[in-house]
Amino acid sequence: MSAHETITVELGERSYPIVIGRGLLGGNFDIAQYVHGTDCHVVSNDTVAPLYLDRLLPNIAGRDVASINIADGEAYKTVDTMQQILDELISKSAGRDTTVVALGGGVVGDIAGFAAACYMRGVAFIQVPTTLLAQVDSSVGGKTGVNHEKGKNLIGAFHQPQLVLIDTDTLDTLHERELRAGLAEVIKYGAICDPGFFAWLENNMQALLDRDPAALAHAIQRSCELKAEVVAEDEREAGRRAILNFGHTFGHAIERCQGFGEWLHGEAVAAGMVMAAELSGIVSADIARLRDLVAAAGLPVEPPPIAGDDWLAAMGMDKKVQQKKLRFVLLDSLGHAFTTADYDRKKLNELIGARE
Numbered sequence: 001m002s003a004h005e006t007i008t009v010e011l012g013e014r015s016y017p018i019v020i021g022r023g024l025l026g027g028n029f030d031i032a033q034y035v036h037g038t039d040c041h042v043v044s045n046d047t048v049a050p051l052y053l054d055r056l057l058p059n060i061a062g063r064d065v066a067s068i069n070i071a072d073g074e075a076y077k078t079v080d081t082m083q084q085i086l087d088e089l090i091s092k093s094a095g096r097d098t099t100v101v102a103l104g105g106g107v108v109g110d111i112a113g114f115a116a117a118c119y120m121r122g123v124a125f126i127q128v129p130t131t132l133l134a135q136v137d138s139s140v141g142g143k144t145g146v147n148h149e150k151g152k153n154l155i156g157a158f159h160q161p162q163l164v165l166i167d168t169d170t171l172d173t174l175h176e177r178e179l180r181a182g183l184a185e186v187i188k189y190g191a192i193c194d195p196g197f198f199a200w201l202e203n204n205m206q207a208l209l210d211r212d213p214a215a216l217a218h219a220i221q222r223s224c225e226l227k228a229e230v231v232a233e234d235e236r237e238a239g240r241r242a243i244l245n246f247g248h249t250f251g252h253a254i255e256r257c258q259g260f261g262e263w264l265h266g267e268a269v270a271a272g273m274v275m276a277a278e279l280s281g282i283v284s285a286d287i288a289r290l291r292d293l294v295a296a297a298g299l300p301v302e303p304p305p306i307a308g309d310d311w312l313a314a315m316g317m318d319k320k321v322q323q324k325k326l327r328f329v330l331l332d333s334l335g336h337a338f339t340t341a342d343y344d345r346k347k348l349n350e351l352i353g354a355r356e
């Protein structure tokens with residue numbers, strides 16, 4: 001038997017545990033205790049279902065379990081795929097007491113969660129994230145949704161899960177590039193709210209890349225603790241939760257200008273964090289530490305070549321919306337972030353213009 005760690009996301013009556021450990025899908029954790037009704041629908045995709053569905057199903061024994069398979073990829077994070085899930089729930093006569101289980105990365109979690117939020121005005125939901133990014137970020141906090149052709153995550157809802165079950169063994173099959181992309185969000189937590197964790201990452205990056213189980217478990221646990229704290233303080237992003245978007249204003253612009261999917265989200269955020277640190281004007285030694293850690297994770301420290309006007313348009317700052325004040329998440333030192341609309345406009349122009 002393997003030990004597991006439990007972190008609670010404190011949200012009053014909507015509180016829930018994040019359970020982290022090895023072998024949790026292989027029978028080391030009784031998921032059925034979180035499935036209150038008689039039936040349960042596991043949403044997964046073409047890649048993850050063949051790897052892990054059989055491992056998960058015996059843990060929900062005693063319930064009427066059906067699986068729903070969706071196509072793999074960000075391109076399928078759409079209203080159409082959500083419709084497919086709703087159609088299957090309806091055709092199987094799923095009741096109000098059904099539980100939707102998301103088995104997969106952030107794409108599966110976001111769509112399945114949104115379907116759970118909408119079906120019969122909201123049914124129970126369990127996250128079983130299988131990418132590092134989903135384990136440290138997207139499965140925690142209750143943001144669910146799908147993309148629209150005009151932009152990412154434009155349609156969605158807040159819908160907290162009942163349980164987040166993280167079996168770190170699932171990372172064994174994750175592609176190297178996806179692992180590195182997930183590490184960008186891990187670095188982000190250190191940079192915005194935990195200087196001690198940042199230093200730990202500096203000392204343990206190679207172990208993480210080598211998929212050392214103890215190192216990965218610690219990084220996932222600390223990331224979830226930090227995200228849980230921020231979410232508990234500000235569930236619907238009225239204020240502090242916005243610091244989780246550190247590096248994301250630049251990162252989203254990179255994703256948009258390159259065409260979504262060219263750079264992975266974590267890769268774009270990695271370069272975006274270095275740019276945001278530069279915009280913050282923190283001491284150069286701290287900027288260098290962030291750049292070095294990003295590089296050590298094998299992630300880009302520079303954005304791709306993008307013209308200044310394209311940067312501005314992608315960040316919603318083109319001439320048409322000049323009055324709109326963009327907010328940035330900046331650092332006052334490594335480990336301390338804040339949001340502001342009062343940033344150094346000249347430095348911003350240098351950062352994006354110099355790369356025209």
Ligand SMILES: NC(=O)c1ccc[n+]([C@@H]2O[C@H](COP(=O)([O-])OP(=O)(O)OC[C@H]3O[C@@H](n4cnc5c(N)ncnc54)[C@H](O)[C@@H]3O)[C@@H](O)[C@H]2O)c1
Nearest residue numbers: 047072105106107108130131133134137138143170173174
């Ligand atoms: N809801 C939130 O708060 C939040 C936060 C951050 C990101 N997101 C969303 O998350 C999505 C990105 O998530 P992602 O990075 O997990 O991408 P993803 O879900 O596309 O997964 C990446 C790839 O890895 C595959 N995969 C998943 N688990 C695997 C495993 N164990 N072994 C082998 N392959 C595996 C997937 O099928 C996919 O091909 C984006 O849509 C983003 O908008 C949401």
Ligand SMILES: [Zn+2]
Nearest residue numbers: 185248265269
């Ligand atoms: Zn992100």
